[in-house]
Amino acid sequence: MEQIYARTKAIQEDKVSGFCPGCMHGLVVKLIGEVLEEMDLVDKAACCLGIGCCGLQMDYMAYDNITSPHGRACAVATGIKRTNPDSLVFTYQGDGDFASIGLAESLSAANRGENISVIFINNGIYGMTGGQMAPTTLIGMKATTAPGGRKAEEHGYPMHMCEILNQLTAPVYLERTSCNTPANVIKTKKAIRKAFQNQLDKKGFSLVEIVTSCPTNWGLDALKSLEFLEEKMFPEFPLGVFRDR
Numbered sequence: 001m002e003q004i005y006a007r008t009k010a011i012q013e014d015k016v017s018g019f020c021p022g023c024m025h026g027l028v029v030k031l032i033g034e035v036l037e038e039m040d041l042v043d044k045a046a047c048c049l050g051i052g053c054c055g056l057q058m059d060y061m062a063y064d065n066i067t068s069p070h071g072r073a074c075a076v077a078t079g080i081k082r083t084n085p086d087s088l089v090f091t092y093q094g095d096g097d098f099a100s101i102g103l104a105e106s107l108s109a110a111n112r113g114e115n116i117s118v119i120f121i122n123n124g125i126y127g128m129t130g131g132q133m134a135p136t137t138l139i140g141m142k143a144t145t146a147p148g149g150r151k152a153e154e155h156g157y158p159m160h161m162c163e164i165l166n167q168l169t170a171p172v173y174l175e176r177t178s179c180n181t182p183a184n185v186i187k188t189k190k191a192i193r194k195a196f197q198n199q200l201d202k203k204g205f206s207l208v209e210i211v212t213s214c215p216t217n218w219g220l221d222a223l224k225s226l227e228f229l230e231e232k233m234f235p236e237f238p239l240g241v242f243r244d245r
């Protein structure tokens with residue numbers, strides 16, 4: 001088909017995002033947009049969105065996207081990448097999506113070494129549906145489905161996806177970052193760029209886990225949420241590179 005125009009802008013700047021104050025989804029989406037623009041990949045990008053607040057970006061992104069059935073973004077991305085190998089295919093998923101309902105699809109795609117990039121937003125809670133417990137909810141952290149706080153004996157322990165995926169042979173790049181400080185925002189942008197570059201280099205499965213805040217469902221204001229990240233989330237989910245091959 002004749003190409004009518006080539007898109008170079010990743011974000012529709014005249015649109016307003018629907019994210020809550022202090023939510024880091026908007027910041028991460030901006031970073032993805034900047035990386036796509038800088039790598040001249042806007043027109044090649046195909047984003048497989050999870051279900052949840054992560055999907056709110058579809059109102060203002062300008063690159064192609066598809067809303068995957070809940071949890072199945074890695075399976076959808078597998079199909080798109082295998083049939084369109086020249087596209088830059090990435091998923092954008094929350095912890096409920098990637099690590100709970102989609103756990104089988106996520107692990108299987110990683111285990112197959114699919115040549116896709118996963119952007120995994122770990123805010124420790126189901127955001128869109130009002131704060132239910134996620135696999136990444138901390139022990140003692142309150143959720144609408146654990147009003148007394150998560151208890152290990154009843155709900156199990158928080159799941160560490162980078163560490164779990166690091167047990168598999170196939171993944172090439174696993175990094176956990178955050179966006180709580182300017183330095184960490186820059187690190188996150190570099191990690192996203194690396195995950196995309198790995199795909200262009202046909203290396204295989206890359207994942208960037210970004211530990212973020214959800215002030216609305218954590219019941220904290222934006223500043224207190226940053227403190228919660230430092231004091232509670234990072235000790236449980238240490239930032240760093242788990243694998244880089």
Ligand SMILES: Cc1ncc(C[n+]2csc(CCOP(=O)(O)OP(=O)(O)O)c2C)c(N)n1
Pocket residue numbers: 050051052053054070093094095096097098121123125126127128129134
């Ligand atoms: C099959 C199915 N089950 C449940 C839901 C309800 N649902 C919508 S969003 C969501 C939680 C998403 O949480 P998360 O992946 O952590 O993303 P966040 O909203 O925090 O960004 C759930 C359970 C659904 N839409 N479809």
